[in-house]
Amino acid sequence: MSEIKPTLKQRFDRWMIRHGRVLVIGLPYLWLFLFFLVPFLIVLKISFATAEYAQPPYSALFQWVDEGVNVAINFGNYLFLLSDSLYITAYLNSIRIAAISTVITLLIGYPMAYGIARAKGSTRNLLLMLVILPFWTSFLIRVYAWIGILDREGLINAALMGMHIISEPLIMRQTEFAVYIGIVYTYLPFMILPLYSTLEKMDGSLLEAALDLGCKPWKAFLKITLPLSMPGVLAGSLLVFIPAVGEFVIPELLGGPNTLMIGRTLWNEFFSNRDWPIASSVAIAMLIFLVVPIMYFQHIQGKTEEAGK
Amino acid sequence: MSGKRSIFLTSALCFGFAFLYVPILLVIIYSFNEGKLVTVWAGFSTKWYVELFQDDGMIDAAWNSLRIGVMSATLALAIGTPAGLVMSRFGRFKTRTMFSGMIAAPLVMPDVITGLSLLLLFVTMEQLIGWPEGRGMTTIVIAHTTFCAAYVAVVIQSRLAGMDSSIEEAAMDLGAKPTKIFFLITLPMILPALMAGWLLSFTLSLDDLVISSFVAGPGSTTLPMKVFSSVRLGVSPEINALATLIIVAISILIIIASILVMRSERQRSRQIQDDPGIVG
Amino acid sequence: MSQGANQQEARECVQSSQPWNDPDAVPFIRFEKVTKKFGDFYAVDDVSLDIYRHELFALLGGSGCGKTTLLRMLAGFEELTDGKIFIDGVDMAGVPPYERPTNMMFQSYALFPHMSVETNVAFGLHQDGYSKSEIKDRVADMLALVQMSKFAKRKPHQLSGGQRQRVALARSLVKQPKVLLLDEPLGALDKKLREQTQFELVNIQEKLGTTFVMVTHDQEEAMTMASRIAVMNEGVIKQKGTPFELYEYPNSRFTANFLGQVNLIEGTLVDDDEKYAIIRSDDIGGDIYIDHAVQGHEGTTLWVALRPERLRLCTEKPEDSAHNCFGGKVEEIGYLGGLSTYHVRLDSGLRIKVSEPNTHRHNEPRYTWEDRVWVTWETGSASVLNQ
Numbered sequence: 003m004s005e006i007k008p009t010l011k012q013r014f015d016r017w018m019i020r021h022g023r024v025l026v027i028g029l030p031y032l033w034l035f036l037f038f039l040v041p042f043l044i045v046l047k048i049s050f051a052t053a054e055y056a057q058p059p060y061s062a063l064f065q066w067v068d069e070g071v072n073v074a075i076n077f078g079n080y081l082f083l084l085s086d087s088l089y090i091t092a093y094l095n096s097i098r099i100a101a102i103s104t105v106i107t108l109l110i111g112y113p114m115a116y117g118i119a120r121a122k123g124s125t126r127n128l129l130l131m132l133v134i135l136p137f138w139t140s141f142l143i144r145v146y147a148w149i150g151i152l153d154r155e156g157l158i159n160a161a162l163m164g165m166h167i168i169s170e171p172l173i174m175r176q177t178e179f180a181v182y183i184g185i186v187y188t189y190l191p192f193m194i195l196p197l198y199s200t201l202e203k204m205d206g207s208l209l210e211a212a213l214d215l216g217c218k219p220w221k222a223f224l225k226i227t228l229p230l231s232m233p234g235v236l237a238g239s240l241l242v243f244i245p246a247v248g249e250f251v252i253p254e255l256l257g258g259p260n261t262l263m264i265g266r267t268l269w270n271e272f273f274s275n276r277d278w279p280i281a282s283s284v285a286i287a288m289l290i291f292l293v294v295p296i297m298y299f300q301h302i303q304g305k306t307e308e309a310g311k
Numbered sequence: 312m313s314g315k316r317s318i319f320l321t322s323a324l325c326f327g328f329a330f331l332y333v334p335i336l337l338v339i340i341y342s343f344n345e346g347k348l349v350t351v352w353a354g355f356s357t358k359w360y361v362e363l364f365q366d367d368g369m370i371d372a373a374w375n376s377l378r379i380g381v382m383s384a385t386l387a388l389a390i391g392t393p394a395g396l397v398m399s400r401f402g403r404f405k406t407r408t409m410f411s412g413m414i415a416a417p418l419v420m421p422d423v424i425t426g427l428s429l430l431l432l433f434v435t436m437e438q439l440i441g442w443p444e445g446r447g448m449t450t451i452v453i454a455h456t457t458f459c460a461a462y463v464a465v466v467i468q469s470r471l472a473g474m475d476s477s478i479e480e481a482a483m484d485l486g487a488k489p490t491k492i493f494f495l496i497t498l499p500m501i502l503p504a505l506m507a508g509w510l511l512s513f514t515l516s517l518d519d520l521v522i523s524s525f526v527a528g529p530g531s532t533t534l535p536m537k538v539f540s541s542v543r544l545g546v547s548p549e550i551n552a553l554a555t556l557i558i559v560a561i562s563i564l565i566i567i568a569s570i571l572v573m574r575s576e577r578q579r580s581r582q583i584q585d586d587p588g589i590v591g
Numbered sequence: 592m593s594q595g596a597n598q599q600e601a602r603e604c605v606q607s608s609q610p611w612n613d614p615d616a617v618p619f620i621r622f623e624k625v626t627k628k629f630g631d632f633y634a635v636d637d638v639s640l641d642i643y644r645h646e647l648f649a650l651l652g653g654s655g656c657g658k659t660t661l662l663r664m665l666a667g668f669e670e671l672t673d674g675k676i677f678i679d680g681v682d683m684a685g686v687p688p689y690e691r692p693t694n695m696m697f698q699s700y701a702l703f704p705h706m707s708v709e710t711n712v713a714f715g716l717h718q719d720g721y722s723k724s725e726i727k728d729r730v731a732d733m734l735a736l737v738q739m740s741k742f743a744k745r746k747p748h749q750l751s752g753g754q755r756q757r758v759a760l761a762r763s764l765v766k767q768p769k770v771l772l773l774d775e776p777l778g779a780l781d782k783k784l785r786e787q788t789q790f791e792l793v794n795i796q797e798k799l800g801t802t803f804v805m806v807t808h809d810q811e812e813a814m815t816m817a818s819r820i821a822v823m824n825e826g827v828i829k830q831k832g833t834p835f836e837l838y839e840y841p842n843s844r845f846t847a848n849f850l851g852q853v854n855l856i857e858g859t860l861v862d863d864d865e866k867y868a869i870i871r872s873d874d875i876g877g878d879i880y881i882d883h884a885v886q887g888h889e890g891t892t893l894w895v896a897l898r899p900e901r902l903r904l905c906t907e908k909p910e911d912s913a914h915n916c917f918g919g920k921v922e923e924i925g926y927l928g929g930l931s932t933y934h935v936r937l938d939s940g941l942r943i944k945v946s947e948p949n950t951h952r953h954n955e956p957r958y959t960w961e962d963r964v965w966v967t968w969e970t971g972s973a974s975v976l977n978q
């Protein structure tokens with residue numbers, strides 16, 4: 003290799019060797035930094051502004067005045083959130099609804115994941131595909147499907163009244179019950195998949211060893227299978243719980259006018275009241291609550307990634 | 312497996328799958344209903360499909376969505392692939408925790424927060440540097456790319472994690488430089504994951520309502536936005552028809568993809584079995 | 592490489608068949624105080640090592656002792672925390688793996704799954720920009736050498752473990768590296784195939800004259816194949832030398848134990864005159880006579896290492912042997928076919944292992960449980976260890 007006259011290609015190679023690593027890290031880093039992290043800072047900033055009839059509809063936080071920067075931080079939005087019971091109710095409602103739906107999803111999803119993991123080769127693949135398939139079809143359409151079923155003039159009421167079991171239609175849509183159904187229905191695959199992957203990885207001989215040592219099947223499940231599948235339970239629960247807290251479409255389409263959830267409140271503040279600062283402070287309040295579960299989720303992701311190596 | 316347990320698991324599976332599929336089946340069935348009411352079966356008809364194809368607003372929105380989907384999925388691949396590579400092959404670097412956080416968080420972040428924050432970013436950017444001018448396709452594509460890239464990164468990362476990294480080291484040992492290794496060795500091996508990542512991004516983008524609503528502008532109405540505004544008013548047979556089309560199209564795509572994967576795997580195992588020369 | 596040059600090299604090889612004993616010989620690979628830390632953990636700790644041209648050098652040690660790390664530093668996959676590595680006189684600091692004159696055969700073989708056997712082997716040559724026809728010829732020659740010509744079009748997943756191992760070998764040899772690095776090359780093979788392949792590898796190495804550096808945790812494999820062995824433990828080289836030197840003259844209890852079987856008896860040096868060194872051991876209940884010089888002064892604690900096959904058993908106390916004769920009872924017998932091993936409980940309570948070849952076909956073992964026997968050995972058979 004002659005060092006005297008590097009060709010263009012050699013120069014490019016050398017440059018790539020020196021800077022390639024930085025380049026590969028840099029592109030996604032920059033993108034995510036700019037379009038994921040920076041926006042939160044802006045939301046934070048605007049949550050301290052006041053709403054104005056302007057374009058954009060909020061006051062500037064920093065103003066250049068003669069003697070320097072004039073900082074106008076306004077805690078009013080947060081005080082307003084605290085003072086109006088509407089927001090607190092929406093906040094607590096969201097957490098309650100998300101938590102209950104997560105538990106229901108877990109109760110339905112666990113036996114399904116377990117059944118799939120226990121199934122033999124080709125059946126297992128088929129069942130797995132059946133779980134994944136709805137996940138690929140439109141979320142909106144899956145929520146929509148329940149409108150036709152739960153409605154006052156919907157299929158359930160029509161069927162029950164047709165069989166003369168009830169005389170008055172049941173009110174099912176526009177209730178919290180419908181919201182539970184919607185969340186469980188749309189998020190079920192998110193619960194099953196991580197559960198399945200921990201259950202599938204589990205060594206079958208562990209259970210056999212427990213049975214061999216005189217443990218009853220039910221007890222063996224409680225003492226061996228369940229603790230070992232805990233990472234899957236946690237990952238699945240967080241994958242359901244966190245987005246469910248901020249869910250908008252499901253309460254909007256299936257819930258009633260008084261099914262208050264925080265995501266819906268944010269949407270209304272933004273689109274109906276056009277109060278961007280209040281919407282921002284609602285978002286920040288939601289984030290503060292979600293930061294712990296999100297970080298915990300990230301922690302689990304990291305751990306499974308390491309275990310995979 | 313004890314009998315009692317298997318009965319319990321089988322019925323759980325049956326119930327679960329019924330729960331997942333009955334609503335979808337009902338939508339499909341009622342898309343062929345002659346009448347306008349959901350509850351009354353008024354005979355077979357395809358008139359709602361005809362009506363759907365004459366709805367210009369719907370067709371425009373569908374076009375918008377498809378274009379946004381293709382662009383976002385492609386961009387997400389360009390950004391998510393290096394991200395996945397960094398996560399699984401680059402070892403430790405200074406701000407790795409922040410990096411992995413920015414990849415994991417979009418997976419669970421509620422849509423309303425992502426949508427609002429991106430909109431505020433775009434407004435601020437327009438104030439500061441004059442770009443992007445107003446909101447529309449561009450802003451939607453950027454928004455979709457951001458959350459799809461996180462999904463792509465996770466898909467690529469898990470594929471790479473299952474792959475022996477000494478294969479890449481072997482290529483380096485034999486004289487290939489890092490860039491060349493990526494194109495000759497890594498890329499061909501993660502090709503299925505790339506395809507899966509693209510498809511996933513495409514459907515996620517096609518499916519997104521909330522984020523699009525925040526960052527869309529006039530003239531960039533997407534299909535979910537259009538569907539949402541008409542669904543709010545209640546069930547409509549036209550939407551049933553649209554839903555059926557989407558479900559059928561996606562199902563066919565997924566089934567073809569998985570059959571291809573399964574067949575290539577079966578072929579592989581058959582080749583090994585049929586060949587007497589392999590052992591010894 | 593022409594025939595003449597080959598012979599020439601072979602002659603030189605014989606002349607300097609023990610370059611490590613020649614003070615003027617220039618080492619081909621040189622580790623100079625090499626240290627590798629992972630966090631606070633020393634995987635390789637201050638290792639200095641010279642390897643000469645045409646050697647088949649083995650790094651031997653238990654799991655996690657740093658063998659692979661040492662090899663990977665030589666290949667350029669790990670950066671040194673401290674120290675230097677020279678290959679053929681060139682400092683390897685900052686030289687990336689793809690520019691080093693080494694090639695590696697990976698423990699997992701690391702064959703490219705999407706390429707055929709042929710393309711796998713040709714990969715390295717393509718990187719160096721050889722002409723198509725030359726690549727074709729060299730790949731064909733290489734596949735013939737490892738007897739894989741028939742399988743040239745197969746993909747790696749269509750091969751058996753042994754065949755994959757051959758392809759990996761061909762792929763790493765085809766570039767004619769100055770040094771071939773092998774990380775547990777035979778680890779994935781069953782015992783029979785492993786023994787057969789050991790000899791093939793040695794033959795190939797002799798034919799090509801390439802310097803091989805091999806990692807293994809199998810002491811028999813190292814002894815069969817290597818010209819020299821370095822025994823490692825916890826990131827440190829405990830001893831290096833020819834298989835003979837290591838087996839007959841271990842310098843520590845660790846090497847003595849690691850290579851083959853050994854009885855270690857603790858004692859104190861009580862006398863060191865011209866004829867014998869005498870080591871008194873409470874464990875064995877008497878004095879051990881050694882006919883060679885022993886390091887240390889009177890009162891030093893020492894260990895006497897006795898290989899089981901150097902001990903003799905007899906039913907009567909031999910009359911001529913005044914030294915090194917201890918009585919005991921046979922406690923356990925292990926019949927291994929060619930050998931039988933006996934565990935003898937000496938009168939002092941010490942258990943000692945003796946092995947005897949089964950040179951004749953007897954109807955029953957020569958000794959049986961609870962037999963009263965005498966264990967003796969010659970004064971030259973034992974090694975004495977200071978650590």
Ligand SMILES: Nc1ncnc2c1ncn2[C@@H]1O[C@H](COP(=O)(O)OP(=O)(O)OP(=O)(O)O)[C@@H](O)[C@H]1O
Pocket residue numbers: 629634652653654655656657658659660661808
């Ligand atoms: N990338 C790494 N990060 C941290 N520690 C490491 C790393 N690679 C190796 N080690 C540690 O260094 C030590 C030596 O590892 P090495 O792979 O060299 O062992 P080895 O002698 O090859 O063992 P084996 O026979 O099991 O292959 C081990 O304790 C291992 O845990």
Ligand SMILES: [Mg+2]
Pocket residue numbers: 658659660774
């Ligand atoms: Mg190793």
